[in-house]
Amino acid sequence: MSTIAAFYGGKSILITGATGFLGKVLMEKLFRTSPDLKVIYVLVRPKAGQTLQQRVFQILDSKLFEKVKEVCPNVHEKIRAIYADLNQNDFAISKEDMQELLSCTNIIFHCAATVCFGNPQRNIPIHAVQLNVTATQQLLLMASQMPKLEAFIHISTAYSNCNLKHIDEVIYPCPVEPKKIIDSLEWLDDAIIDEITPKLIRDWPNIYTYTKALGEMVVQQESRNLNIAIIRPSIVGATWQEPFPGWVDNINGPNGIIIATGKGFLRAIKATPMAVADVIPVDTVVNLMLAVGWYTAVHRPKSTLVYHITSGNINPCNWHKMGVQVLATFEKIPFERPFRRPNANFTTNSFTSQYWNAVSHRAPAIIYDCYLRLTGRKPRMTKLMNRLLRTVSMLEYFINRSWEWSTYNTEMLMSELSPEDQRVFNFDVRQLNWLEYIENYVLGVKKYLLKEDMAGIPEAKQRLKRLRNIHYLFNTALFLIAWRLLIARSQMARNVWFFIVSFCYKFLSYFRASSTLKV
Ligand SMILES: CCCCCCCCCCCCCCCCCCCCCC(=O)SCCNC(=O)CCNC(=O)[C@H](O)C(C)(C)COP(=O)(O)OP(=O)(O)OC[C@H]1O[C@@H](n2cnc3c(N)ncnc32)[C@H](O)[C@@H]1OP(=O)(O)O
Numbered sequence: 001m002s003t004i005a006a007f008y009g010g011k012s013i014l015i016t017g018a019t020g021f022l023g024k025v026l027m028e029k030l031f032r033t034s035p036d037l038k039v040i041y042v043l044v045r046p047k048a049g050q051t052l053q054q055r056v057f058q059i060l061d062s063k064l065f066e067k068v069k070e071v072c073p074n075v076h077e078k079i080r081a082i083y084a085d086l087n088q089n090d091f092a093i094s095k096e097d098m099q100e101l102l103s104c105t106n107i108i109f110h111c112a113a114t115v116c117f118g119n120p121q122r123n124i125p126i127h128a129v130q131l132n133v134t135a136t137q138q139l140l141l142m143a144s145q146m147p148k149l150e151a152f153i154h155i156s157t158a159y160s161n162c163n164l165k166h167i168d169e170v171i172y173p174c175p176v177e178p179k180k181i182i183d184s185l186e187w188l189d190d191a192i193i194d195e196i197t198p199k200l201i202r203d204w205p206n207i208y209t210y211t212k213a214l215g216e217m218v219v220q221q222e223s224r225n226l227n228i229a230i231i232r233p234s235i236v237g238a239t240w241q242e243p244f245p246g247w248v249d250n251i252n253g254p255n256g257i258i259i260a261t262g263k264g265f266l267r268a269i270k271a272t273p274m275a276v277a278d279v280i281p282v283d284t285v286v287n288l289m290l291a292v293g294w295y296t297a298v299h300r301p302k303s304t305l306v307y308h309i310t311s312g313n314i315n316p317c318n319w320h321k322m323g324v325q326v327l328a329t330f331e332k333i334p335f336e337r338p339f340r341r342p343n344a345n346f347t348t349n350s351f352t353s354q355y356w357n358a359v360s361h362r363a364p365a366i367i368y369d370c371y372l373r374l375t376g377r378k379p380r381m382t383k384l385m386n387r388l389l390r391t392v393s394m395l396e397y398f399i400n401r402s403w404e405w406s407t408y409n410t411e412m413l414m415s416e417l418s419p420e421d422q423r424v425f426n427f428d429v430r431q432l433n434w435l436e437y438i439e440n441y442v443l444g445v446k447k448y449l450l451k452e453d454m455a456g457i458p459e460a461k462q463r464l465k466r467l468r469n470i471h472y473l474f475n476t477a478l479f480l481i482a483w484r485l486l487i488a489r490s491q492m493a494r495n496v497w498f499f500i501v502s503f504c505y506k507f508l509s510y511f512r513a514s515s516t517l518k519v
């Protein structure tokens with residue numbers, strides 16, 4: 001039996017961010033490998049007209065949890081949804097619930113965060129500080145009042161120090177104390193906050209990575225006597241193996257780009273083809289989280305250990321390889337109703353990138369909107385395209401650089417695991433076959449995100465053929481119009497044209513004469 005799986009048996013586990021991408025896979029693995037755990041408390045807020053229970057039951061009833069229902073049929077009884085808004089004081093948790101959490105929790109996995117890179121129109125700096133920094137502080141305070149707590153696992157990101165090139169498994173100090181930032185946001189005017197934000201975040205590319213760095217500092221400062229560990233994953237991608245390959249559920253990071261490329265909206269991107277695409281499968285991250293939870297509780301390291309979970313250092317893939325494989329998969333398994341044929345041009349040049357944006361992205365969107373207007377429908381493509389290009393521009397920082405993350409602690413942990421634990425909680429991505437993984441990833445985006453049926457593939461292929469013919473026809477027409485205009489204006493173009501025509505005529509005459517002779 002796996003030592004780690006046995007460790008979670010009978011435990012009460014508190015998860016924040018359980019309704020998120022990582023949180024769902026964490027719950028699934030916990031229930032599947034330790035069905036005898038006591039309870040999982042999930043801090044949830046009502047959303048989109050759904051109550052807490054409805055939200056949680058919807059997750060439990062999803063395909064992701066199919067295997068769980070076989071090994072843990074009473075899963076619904078083992079999950080306790082607790083109303084909480086992490087942006088509020090004491091998370092707005094009721095007194096009774098708080099009492100239960102404080103007296104029963106054994107392990108905390110803190111996954112909740114806003115992963116939005118920042119939108120100045122939405123007061124994101126305050127929201128991000130509240131959730132990624134203040135909420136972490138509050139949760140640590142709560143944790144310090146939990147007598148049965150054995151481990152507190154904080155999920156950060158490998159990019160929390162992306163202003164550095166080489167990143168060690170240590171907590172780096174931020175130039176401004178988190179407490180000062182939290183205090184000042186309480187009384188500063190929104191307009192002033194917007195003004196000082198760029199000065200505060202300095203060489204961090206966005207408010208997300210900056211607040212995650214602040215969050216780590218808070219963990220260090222408020223750790224008290226707790227057993228804490230920090231996990232830093234790189235770009236979290238679809239599942240590799242468990243519970244089945246290719247599962248994804250949001251459009252963040254690569255997922256949105258894969259959809260936009262497969263649907264033919266995005267055909268070029270400013271990216272360094274040889275830069276490392278440091279994607280890490282979500283199930284690998286979850287396996288490390290559970291191993292770290294066990295190790296932190298049982299071995300109680302003297303200081304807060306940081307664990308990097310990245311792929312580039314041991315099994316690197318680059319954006320070029322990823323792009324080629326994504327396109328190859330679209331050939332076999334196209335997405336339904338594409339706008340244009342999928343293509344992927346990478347450029348590192350700003351001018352070329354702007355050219356592609358104008359010609360390959362904005363112009364077709366404008367033409368399509370004209371068509372919609374002419375046919376009495378509401379134009380929408382230009383708006384969609386602008387939004388997409390804005391999102392892509394936010395990701396550019398990460399696809400034009402490579403980082404080196406040291407992984408001493410992660411390797412140390414791997415060596416501490418029994419062979420059985422190494423198998424059940426595998427976080428060694430050396431065995432990951434990128435081509436297979438990317439193909440499953442794209443397939444997963446199609447099935448689980450776009451909810452497209454595989455039966456629609458022949459029709460999608462037909463549509464791609466039609467789009468290719470339209471593309472050739474359009475280009476030929478464009479060429480002929482350009483040529484006609486050139487001929488009308490330039491003697492030289494006319495001379496070239498007559499030369500080509502007379503050459504073709506002579507060639508054809510010679511060919512006809514020689515074939516007549518043979519007969
Ligand atoms: C041709 C090339 C082909 C290539 C071939 C393919 C090869 C594969 C290549 C892959 C290269 C990938 C590189 C990844 C690098 C990741 C690095 C991560 C590093 C850190 C990792 C982390 O540690 S953490 C996870 C990352 N964190 C995000 O990735 C959040 C992004 N996101 C936002 O920062 C906000 O979302 C933002 C946009 C501000 C709007 O923010 P906002 O407040 O204005 O509005 P909302 O978020 O409410 O969204 C408003 C509407 O935008 C829609 N939308 C939201 N996101 C969208 C999205 N990604 N793509 C499309 N559409 C999106 C949404 O669906 C809404 O649409 P609608 O209104 O119709 O419902």
Ligand SMILES: NC(=O)C1=CN([C@@H]2O[C@H](COP(=O)(O)OP(=O)(O)OC[C@H]3O[C@@H](n4cnc5c(N)ncnc54)[C@H](OP(=O)(O)O)[C@@H]3O)[C@@H](O)[C@H]2O)C=CC1
Nearest residue numbers: 017018019020021022085086087111112113157233235236
């Ligand atoms: N995805 C990635 O590529 C990476 C993620 N990470 C880190 O992993 C962790 C999980 O990320 P991921 O699962 O992708 O993120 P998601 O955006 O999918 O999930 C975020 C979670 O936080 C919850 N949450 C947000 N605001 C509140 C609030 N006010 N009160 C209560 N809950 C709230 C969300 O709840 P709700 O459903 O109600 O919105 C959701 O459950 C984060 O800490 C992130 O920084 C690190 C590296 C990469």
